[in-house]
Amino acid sequence: MNQVLALERIENPNTVRKSGYTPAVVYGKGIENPQKIKILKKDLLKLLRNNSKHSKVYLDYNNSRYFCIIKDIQFDYLNKDILHVEFQAVHEDEEVKVSVPLVYEGEQLLESKGFILEVYVSEVELEGKLKDLPDVIKIDVKDKKLGDKITVEDLKLKEGIKVLDDKDKVLAVISEAETSEEELAS
Template identity: 30%
Template sequence: MAVTLKATKRNSYAKSATRQIRESGHVPAVVYGKEKESKSIAVNSIDLVKTVRDEGRNAIISLDIEGDKPVDVMLHEYQMDPLKDELEHVDFYIVNMSEEMDVEVALNLEGEAIGTKDGGVLQQPLYELQVRAKPADIPEEISVDVSSLAIGDSIAIADLPKSDKYEFTDDEETTIATVVPPDTLNDVEEAPEENAEPELVGASDDEEEK
């Protein structure tokens, strides 16, 4: 079931009007879709952040625009102010609930690989997977149990359980988790020579050269 988010229409695109929108706790946005007329709107920043945090990045949002019928959308893109760490602009994409679409879904590794207990290092080359599904069938995340991985073992996309609701579009041979042997060359520190004189802490370059 889609979560509802209220929106107001934007009639002015002047910088002063945009500034007022942000100062009022809202963020300028645009909503558009395939063969759909784009509309400029504004939504409450806190409500939007809470919705994405609670429902996930790929949540279906019922956008309730004043004066219009609610429309099902997904958060498509957003821009952040790097200095203030605040939302500057948001793009919503109108979805067709009966058509498949391609999205990125977070990949979450679960468990402690047994290989790490033997000194191995768990590596995760991918943190998101490309998934094709109808909007209502998009998973919030893909969880993979890595507890059985020993040193030298790996998991590829082809090893993931198949679903009748979605499919992965990345190369099936792509590795998503692996346990590699410890790099002993980097872990072993060079021992000082037995007859080497200790370095003087805080000594100047001139003193060291003498």
């Protein structure tokens, strides 16, 4: 599991950013009051390369290690910089509800067969012990046939993890790729 070092923040957010850090906050289990922290920007970018909102990470702060969920990441939409990150400290055995992204794998093979994947749902809400929850759910679609539907019931999850959506909810469908008139003419 990924970890990052956080330092106490007493400066204002703009000063923190100018000094190469990203302002953040951590709160939750084992933390009396929300703590203003800062994380070295390059360390945060490295952490976020493989993690995103709802990911589980360890935060080293004030001579302690906290098991956290990344609750929110605020971006500057003009230049894509990270403005602020929010971490929630939790116990690994705590029952939580989180939204987890779905990653569809094998779309290129579908396209080579003249099919497309129509995605209706890009994330599902799960409930379970935090340590058991996946960061993403991978769904292999390469062997799917025209008309196949991928539903919540098709998701393969560890025992003890519950999907909070209806088991018949359609997540994606395999459809025929539409051929443009130009492609037909050639």
